Amino acid sequence: MQKRMMITGAGSGLGREIALRWAREGWQLALADVNEQGLAETLKLVRTAGGDGFTMRCDVRDYSQLTAVAQACEERLGGLDVLVNNAGVAAGGFFDDLSLEDWDWQLSINLMGVIKGCKAFLPLLLKSQGKIINIASMAALMQGPAMSNYNVAKAGVVALSESLLAELKSEKVDVHVVCPSFFQTNLLDSFRGPTPAMKQQVGKLLEGSPITAVDIADYIYQEVDKGAFMILPHEEGRMAWKIKQQNPEVIYDQMAQMAGRMRSKLSAS
Numbered sequence: 072m073q074k075r076m077m078i079t080g081a082g083s084g085l086g087r088e089i090a091l092r093w094a095r096e097g098w099q100l101a102l103a104d105v106n107e108q109g110l111a112e113t114l115k116l117v118r119t120a121g122g123d124g125f126t127m128r129c130d131v132r133d134y135s136q137l138t139a140v141a142q143a144c145e146e147r148l149g150g151l152d153v154l155v156n157n158a159g160v161a162a163g164g165f166f167d168d169l170s171l172e173d174w175d176w177q178l179s180i181n182l183m184g185v186i187k188g189c190k191a192f193l194p195l196l197l198k199s200q201g202k203i204i205n206i207a208s209m210a211a212l213m214q215g216p217a218m219s220n221y222n223v224a225k226a227g228v229v230a231l232s233e234s235l236l237a238e239l240k241s242e243k244v245d246v247h248v249v250c251p252s253f254f255q256t257n258l259l260d261s262f263r264g265p266t267p268a269m270k271q272q273v274g275k276l277l278e279g280s281p282i283t284a285v286d287i288a289d290y291i292y293q294e295v296d297k298g299a300f301m302i303l304p305h306e307e308g309r310m311a312w313k314i315k316q317q318n319p320e321v322i323y324d325q326m327a328q329m330a331g332r333m334r335s336k337l338s339a340s
C-alpha cells in the first residue's frame with residue numbers, strides 16, 4: 072500500500088517542499104492550509120513530482136477543522152503514516168512592546184496548533200505505528216532577542232516533542248522535531264510585531280540563509296530515515312547548539328550583545 076502523509080501549512084515554503092520531497096517517493100499527501108490557492112499549486116506540483124493526494128482548508132487554531140482532516144485521511148487514504156505539524160507564523164518585537172494579543176496569536180498558531188494537530192491525528196498514528204514530525208525552530212534552542220513570543224512557542228514545540236518521544240516509544244510511534252535557522256520562504260508575509268523596523272530585520276535574516284527550503288526538506292527526509300529525533304538542518308545551528316550545551320553563558324552573552332545592537336538600531340530608525 073502507498074504510504075500517506077498529512078502536512079499543515081502545505082500551501083507555501085517548507086510545507087510545500089516537504090510535500091514534494093515525499094511525493095518523489097510516490098507518497099499520498101493530505102495537504103492542509105488556510106491558503107487554498109497555495110494548496111492547489113502544491114497539489115499540482117505534487118502530481119508532477121510523482122505523488123498524489125488531496126487538499127483541505129484547515130486553520131490549525133480550530134481543533135474541529137483538524138479532526139475533519141483526520142477523518143478525510145481515514146476515508147480517502149485509509150489512514151495515515153506521517154503527520155507533519157508545519158504551519159506557522161512569524162513574530163518579533165521586544166517583550167516590553169509585545170501586547171498580550173500578540174502573545175495569544177503567536178501561541179495559538181505556533182504552539183497550540185501543533186498540540187491540536189498531535190491530538191487530532193494520534194488515533195490514526197497509533198493504528199499505523201506512524202511518525203510525527205514537528206517543525207520547531209532554532210529559536211526554540213537559542214532564544215534570540217526581540218522574539219520572545221516566537222521563542223516560547225517553538226520551545227514549547229520541542230518540549231511537547233520530547234514528551235511524546237518518551238510517551239509513544241512503547242506504542243511504536245516515532246517522533247522527530249526540526250529546528251531550522253532562518254531561511255527564505257513567505258514567512259515574513261505573516262509577520263506580526265509592534266514595529267515595522269523589526270519586520271525589516273527579520274527579512275534580512277531570512278535572506279541570509281546559505282540553504283533553501285528544498286535543501287531543508289531533503290535533510291529532514293534523510294534524518295527521519297536515519298531515525299534522528301532532533302533535526303538541525305543548518306550547520307551553524309548545529310555548532311551553536313553544541314556551544315550552548317557545553318557553555319550556555321557564551322550564548323547568553325552573544326544574545327545580550329545582539330539585543331543591545333538591535334535596541335540602538337531601532338531607536339536610531
Ligand SMILES: NC(=O)c1ccc[n+]([C@@H]2O[C@H](COP(=O)([O-])OP(=O)(O)OC[C@H]3O[C@@H](n4cnc5c(N)ncnc54)[C@H](O)[C@@H]3O)[C@@H](O)[C@H]2O)c1
Nearest residue numbers: 080083084085105130131157158159208253254256257258
Ligand atoms: N523560514 C524560516 O526562516 C523558518 C525558520 C525556522 C522555522 N520555521 C518554521 O517553518 C514552518 C513553515 O514556515 P515557512 O518558513 O515555510 O513559512 P511560509 O509562510 O512560507 O509557510 C507557512 C504556511 O503556514 C500557513 N499557515 C499560517 N497560519 C496558519 C493557520 N492558522 N492554519 C493553517 N495554516 C497556516 C500559511 O498560510 C503558509 O502557507 C513554520 O512553522 C515556521 O515557524 C521557518
